[in-house]
Structure formats: structure tokens, C-alpha cells
Amino acid sequence: MKCVICRHGQTESGRxxxxxxxxxxxxxxxxxxxxxxxxxxxxxxDEGTTARLLAIAEEAxxxxxxxxxxxxxxx
Numbered sequence: 001m002k003c004v005i006c007r008h009g010q011t012e013s014g015r016x017x018x019x020x021x022x023x024x025x026x027x028x029x030x031x032x033x034x035x036x037x038x039x040x041x042x043x044x045x046d047e048g049t050t051a052r053l054l055a056i057a058e059e060a061x062x063x064x065x066x067x068x069x070x071x072x073x074x075x
Contacts, residue, residue, distance in 0.1 A: 001035065001044075009039025016043045018053055018072075025061040028069040029053055049074075 003009040014036040018029045032053070035044040045053070052075060060068050 003037035003040060003042055005042040006037060006040040009037040009042075011035035011037050011044060014043075016045070018045065020053065020057040022057065022061050025057070025065055026067050027057040027060050027065070028067075029056075029072045030069070032072040033074070 001011050003011060012035065014034055015031050016034040016036065018032050020027050020029075032045060033049060035046075036042070049072075053072075
């Protein structure tokens with residue numbers, strides 16, 4: 001797909017790091033599948049993956065985690 005940010009690059013499958021912060025909780029997910037623009041580097045994570053990341057981060061916040069770093073494992 002064409003990048004909606006720079007409008008010049010094409011996205012390619014790759015991996016990225018996603019950091020989510022809520023209140024006192026920060027969760028870092030490494031090796032998340034994404035589409036990455038070959039021109040500007042903008043990263044696009046699909047809806048299903050995003051929903052899973054948010055659910056995991058929400059659970060971490062509820063359980064009192066302050067900082068969590070983990071590798072993403074597809075469901």
C-alpha cells in the first residue's frame with residue numbers, strides 16, 4: 001500500500017517496537033509485525049494486532065505493573 005504520511009513510499013512487511021503508556025504503566029512490545037514505509041519509515045500495525053497489544057497493556061496496568069518489556073508472540 002502507498003504510505004498515507006509521505007505519499008511517496010510503499011509499505012513492506014517488517015517488524016517494529018511498540019511502546020504503550022497508561023498512567024504509571026509502560027509496556028514495550030518488541031518484534032511486532034507491521035507494514036513499514038520504505039521512504040519515511042512510518043509503521044502501520046493492523047487492527048487485530050493493535051487490539052491484542054492494547055488488551056495486554058490494559059491487563060498489565062490493572063495488575064500494577066510499572067514497566068514490562070516483552071517479545072510479541074502472535075496468537
